[in-house]
Amino acid sequence: AQKVTQAQTEISVVEKEDVTLDCVYETRDTTYYLFWYKQPPSGELVFLIRRNSFDEQNEISGRYSWNFQKSTSSFNFTITASQVVDSAVYFCALSDPSNTGNQFYFGTGTSLTVIP
C-alpha cells in the first residue's frame, strides 16, 4: 500500500535560516511520482515540484532544493535563507499510474513558521 510520512508536524525557524522538511514514502511500484505542495492560510495547494521514480537527480530552484533518494525512500525539501513568506503548510505526495484514478497519497503535512 502507498503511504507518505511527514514526521515533522511543526517547525519554527528564524528568518534567513535554512530548513529541511522530511518526507518518507512507501510503495511497491517501480514507477511512481513524488510531489511537494505548499498550502498557505488561504487553503489553495500550490504545486512546487514533481519528480518521477527514474530521475534521482537533485533539483534546485532558487532558494528551494529537493533531495530524492530511492535507497531510503525519501524526498526531502530544503528552503535556503528562509523568508516570512515561506510560512505555510507543506505537503509531500505520492502518485503511481498503476492504481485506478491515479490518486495522490498525501502526508499529514509540516507546518512551517518563519519568524522575522
Place this chain on the structure above:
Amino acid sequence: ETGVTQSPTHLIKTRGQQVTLRCSSQSGHNTVSWYQQALGQGPQFIFQYYREEENGRGNFPPRFSGLQFPNYSSELNVNALELDDSALYLCASSIRLAGGLQETQYFGPGTRLLVL
C-alpha cells in the same frame, strides 16, 4: 493562480441536508479529482472523473457522488450530511495522457463546508 476555480468558497449546512460543490478545471485539462481535507490533516482522495465517468474512488461512502460535464467541469454531491463532513473540499484538474499516465494535479482554492 492555477486556473482551477471552485464555488462556493464557504458553505454552512445542517446535518441531514444535501450539498453540491462545483469545480471548473484548468483549460486543456480533461481530468478532475476531488479531495477532502479535515482540519490539520492531509487531503484524502474522494474520487476522480475522466471522460464524464468515475475513474477511481477512495474510501468514501456512496453518499459522496459526482459528475463531470462535457466541458470537463465537475460537481461533488454529498447527501445526508454528517458533522464529520465538515472540511475543506479541494478540486484538482490534470491531463490524463494515453496509457493512463497523469500529469501534475493543479488545485483550486477549495470550498470550506461546515455542517452544524
